[in-house]
Each structure stands twice: as structure tokens, then as C-alpha cells.
Amino acid sequence: MYCVYFSVSKVKIPRDVKYLTSCKHLSCQGVVQGTVPYLGTFLTDLTMIDTALSDTTDGLINFDKRRKEFEVLAQIKLLQSASQIYTFQEDERFWAWFDAVRVYDENERYTQF
Numbered sequence: 001m002y003c004v005y006f007s008v009s010k011v012k013i014p015r016d017v018k019y020l021t022s023c024k025h026l027s028c029q030g031v032v033q034g035t036v037p038y039l040g041t042f043l044t045d046l047t048m049i050d051t052a053l054s055d056t057t058d059g060l061i062n063f064d065k066r067r068k069e070f071e072v073l074a075q076i077k078l079l080q081s082a083s084q085i086y087t088f089q090e091d092e093r094f095w096a097w098f099d100a101v102r103v104y105d106e107n108e109r110y111t112q113f
Contacts (some may be wrong), residue, residue: 037079045072 046069053065
């Protein structure tokens with residue numbers, strides 16, 4: 001069995017950013033094993049870090065902000081490298097079902113049945 005161990009360090013963000021102070025996954029530790037994380041969570045973290053912290057402090061580069069952004073990007077990279085061990089076999093039954101799904105045109109999409 002292949003496991004990737006990772007540790008997410010706690011990110012300290014000002015309390016006025018409610019999302020990040022209530023976000024549980026920023027202070028978790030765990031094992032990535034057969035999970036598919038939602039990329040939107042990581043992208044939201046990057047957005048919140050960018051919004052909450054300034055690029056410079058006293059005219060100097062804010063390395064604390066850059067370190068926090070790096071940590072999120074490193075998590076994404078780690079999960080991408082861990083996903084290379086998985087191989088998927090094509091399922092003909094799925095493709096038969098998928099090809100049979102009706103595609104609605106622009107007018108049909110918004111009509112109620």
C-alpha cells in the first residue's frame with residue numbers, strides 16, 4: 001500500500017477574515033490515501049491569503065505571505081505527484097451511458113418540465 005504523509009502547518013491570518021479562521025483543513029494532519037481533494041478549497045485558500053495579507057510590509061517583501069502561499073502550492077504539488085500511482089481502466093459501460101445522456105440546447109436548458 002502506498003501512502004503519502006503530509007503535514008499542514010497552522011496559518012495565522014487576521015481574525016477579520018472569517019473563512020480562514022473557521023477553516024478546519026488548515027490545521028489538519030493526515031494521510032492521503034485514495035482521496036480526491038477538491039481543488040477549489042486550495043484555490044480559495046490562495047485567494048484568502050492574497051486578500052488578507054499585503055504584498056509588502058514597511059516597503060519590504062512580505063515573506064510570511066509568500067511562505068503561506070508556498071505551503072498551499074506545495075500541498076497541491078504533493079497531491080499531484082501522489083496521484084501518479086493510480087491507473088484507471090476504461091469502462092465501456094460508463095461510456096455507453098455517458099454517450100446516451102441527452103444534451104440540451106440553449107433553449108431547452110432553462111425550460112421546466
